[in-house]
Amino acid sequence: MIRDITIGQFYPVDSPIHRLDARVKLTMTFIYIITLFMINSFIGYFFVIGTLLAVIKVSKVPIKFMLKGIKSIMLIIIFTAFINLFMTRGEQILWQWGFLSLTLEGIFLALKMCIRLVLLIIGSSVLTLTTTPIQLTDAIEYMLRPFKKIGVPAHEIAMMMTIALRFIPTLLDETDKIMKAQQARGADFDTGNLMQKAKSLIPILVPLFISAFRRAEELAMAMEARCYHGDENRTRMNRMTMQRRDYHALVMGLVYIVAIFGLRYVSYLLPFII
Amino acid sequence: MSIKINHLTHIYNSGTAFEKKALDDVSLEIRKGEFVGLIGHTGSGKSTLIQHLNGIIPPTQGEILLDGENIHKDKAKLKEVRRRIGLAFQYPEYQLFEMTVYKDVAFGPTNMQLPKEEIHANVVSALETVGIAPELYEKSPFELSGGQKRRVAIAGVLAMNPEVLILDEPTAGLDPKGRDEILQAIKRLHEERGITVILVSHSMEDVAKLVDRIIVMHDGKIAMLGTPKEVFCHVKDLESMGLAAPQVSYVFTALKEKGYEVPLDVYTVEEAKKVLLNFVKQVSV
Ligand SMILES: Nc1ncnc2c1ncn2[C@@H]1O[C@H](COP(=O)(O)OP(=O)(O)O)[C@@H](O)[C@H]1O
Ligand SMILES: [Mg+2]
Numbered sequence: 363m364i365r366d367i368t369i370g371q372f373y374p375v376d377s378p379i380h381r382l383d384a385r386v387k388l389t390m391t392f393i394y395i396i397t398l399f400m401i402n403s404f405i406g407y408f409f410v411i412g413t414l415l416a417v418i419k420v421s422k423v424p425i426k427f428m429l430k431g432i433k434s435i436m437l438i439i440i441f442t443a444f445i446n447l448f449m450t451r452g453e454q455i456l457w458q459w460g461f462l463s464l465t466l467e468g469i470f471l472a473l474k475m476c477i478r479l480v481l482l483i484i485g486s487s488v489l490t491l492t493t494t495p496i497q498l499t500d501a502i503e504y505m506l507r508p509f510k511k512i513g514v515p516a517h518e519i520a521m522m523m524t525i526a527l528r529f530i531p532t533l534l535d536e537t538d539k540i541m542k543a544q545q546a547r548g549a550d551f552d553t554g555n556l557m558q559k560a561k562s563l564i565p566i567l568v569p570l571f572i573s574a575f576r577r578a579e580e581l582a583m584a585m586e587a588r589c590y591h592g593d594e595n596r597t598r599m600n601r602m603t604m605q606r607r608d609y610h611a612l613v614m615g616l617v618y619i620v621a622i623f624g625l626r627y628v629s630y631l632l633p634f635i636i
Numbered sequence: 637m638s639i640k641i642n643h644l645t646h647i648y649n650s651g652t653a654f655e656k657k658a659l660d661d662v663s664l665e666i667r668k669g670e671f672v673g674l675i676g677h678t679g680s681g682k683s684t685l686i687q688h689l690n691g692i693i694p695p696t697q698g699e700i701l702l703d704g705e706n707i708h709k710d711k712a713k714l715k716e717v718r719r720r721i722g723l724a725f726q727y728p729e730y731q732l733f734e735m736t737v738y739k740d741v742a743f744g745p746t747n748m749q750l751p752k753e754e755i756h757a758n759v760v761s762a763l764e765t766v767g768i769a770p771e772l773y774e775k776s777p778f779e780l781s782g783g784q785k786r787r788v789a790i791a792g793v794l795a796m797n798p799e800v801l802i803l804d805e806p807t808a809g810l811d812p813k814g815r816d817e818i819l820q821a822i823k824r825l826h827e828e829r830g831i832t833v834i835l836v837s838h839s840m841e842d843v844a845k846l847v848d849r850i851i852v853m854h855d856g857k858i859a860m861l862g863t864p865k866e867v868f869c870h871v872k873d874l875e876s877m878g879l880a881a882p883q884v885s886y887v888f889t890a891l892k893e894k895g896y897e898v899p900l901d902v903y904t905v906e907e908a909k910k911v912l913l914n915f916v917k918q919v920s921v
Contacts (some may be wrong), residue, residue, distance in 0.1 A: 373653060375653055424652070426651075426652075427652070448739040510837050536730075539730075540730065540731060543725045543728065543731040544716070544743075546718055546722070546724075546725065547731075547747060547792060548718055548748045548794065549743075550715070564733065572730075573730055591700055
């Protein structure tokens with residue numbers, strides 16, 4: 363149950379997507395997210411879904427893993443759908459009750475918003491599932507470099523993210539262990555009213571916080587013992603270098619962008635295919 | 637009260653790249669009042685096995701019978717199963733959370749909805765058994781030393797008055813004094829209350845001194861099962877599984893290889909002394 367949270371969970375297989383430079387993947391994910399908000403037709407979504415499925419297929423990550431991320435934001439999706447369904451004003455009113463009205467426009471809008479959210483989550487899962495946290499933060503640090511001049515602590519931000527990501531699985535495992543240990547002492551997390559349920563979290567949260575602080579302190583000591591002092595004059599063991607396949611990927615990204623613009627244009631010309 | 641394990645298999649993260657078969661068709665019976673040692677290399681499945689015994693993790697295949705009844709048959713009875721089979725996890729001090737030692741130990745019995753007087757009696761007797769003095773009862777558990785914390789945590793399991801006590805590497809990471817205190821407490825428990833104890837450990841010396849029967853796990857399977865005498869004869873087999881026999885076993889195996897007629901089933905220092913003195917006497921006559 364606790365393992366349903368896929369964010370920051372790398373899926374270790376060898377695939378062309380896994381081998382891509384993290385900077386390329388990060389850029390493409392950005393482009394992908396922006397295009398999601400540019401699409402205005404269902405044809406566009408079909409195209410994006412098709413592309414995404416192809417990428418997932420190539421990445422060799424089981425689709426089950428991609429879908430897990432959706433479960434955790436199901437509530438947000440349902441809420442979005444509800445708001446759009448009943449709060450959208452339109453001409454073709456199908457059903458009305460007080461201030462709630464169901465319109466054809468509302469149905470389409472709700473559908474589009476939900477597809478958008480789902481595609482957003484799955485798309486970013488592709489990035490995190492195929493890229494190790496270390497690669498990802500290295501890429502972020504690289505991308506933030508231009509902003510160093512205006513005082514953005516790029517290295518420090520990246521280091522904090524690396525550490526945070528690194529400890530997500532550790533803390534999840536720890537939570538799992540603590541839950542089991544308290545269950546062995548008869549703790550019950552599932553029954554009771556809201557108040558009782560909240561109270562039953564204390565035996566998990568207190569040990570979890572204590573262990574997180576202990577780990578943080580130990581890590582800080584270990585880093586200091588190895589003379590870590592931040593960014594200055596720091597070299598890397600694994601330097602990021604662009605390979606031929608990375609350029610190929612960028613070209614494909616370009617084709618993708620052109621296709622999205624093309625589809626936008628098409629849906630202006632032929633509005634009836636929505 | 638007996639625990640019977642039938643063809644137990646457990647697979648973690650089934651159907652993913654992280655899939656791991658931690659237990660592979662394990663069958664076993666643990667009798668009332670026994671003191672069993674469970675040994676095996678790290679990752680051999682010891683912790684997974686014992687977490688099945690009180691229903692904390694459900695089997696992928698197979699069943700666990702408590703007095704002949706499958707513990708997962710009736711979900712409502714699972715809490716009672718967990719009371720009867722007390723399980724202290726590895727590094728149990730990480731489960732401490734209450735404001736005082738007393739309250740933390742009372743957490744288990746309170747969850748089990750025992751009557752108030754019984755809770756008090758259980759808590760005091762559990763803390764006494766593990767050797768925590770009354771002046772520490774109102775202290776915060778986080779002020780105690782490492783060994784004391786661990787004993788308080790074990791008391792937290794004991795206070796539920798279990799019929800079986802399972803301890804997962806209770807001495808890991810403790811200094812010799814802390815280790816002896818814990819082992820003494822466990823021994824006392826077994827002798828005075830007659831409860832069944834399952835001790836997971838990879839210190840052969842600890843196990844050799846205490847237990848009636850040893851289970852050796854390797855790669856999710858039971859590799860050996862028998863009295864310490866029987867198991868520690870097989871020094872070579874143990875080593876091939878990344879384990880070691882008690883030091884004394886090595887001495888006697890080496891003596892035998894040199895051609896001395898000594899028995900191989902000696903594994904404690906006291907016994908070794910007796911046997912060797914006898915041997916020297918015979919030779920010098
Ligand atoms: N919660 C878990 N999730 C996934 N794999 C696990 C989990 N717990 C243990 N394992 C794996 O199962 C195997 C057996 O582990 P464990 O029972 O902890 O062995 P031991 O206690 O003998 O060291 C190991 O390979 C371990 O990595
Ligand atoms: Mg273990």
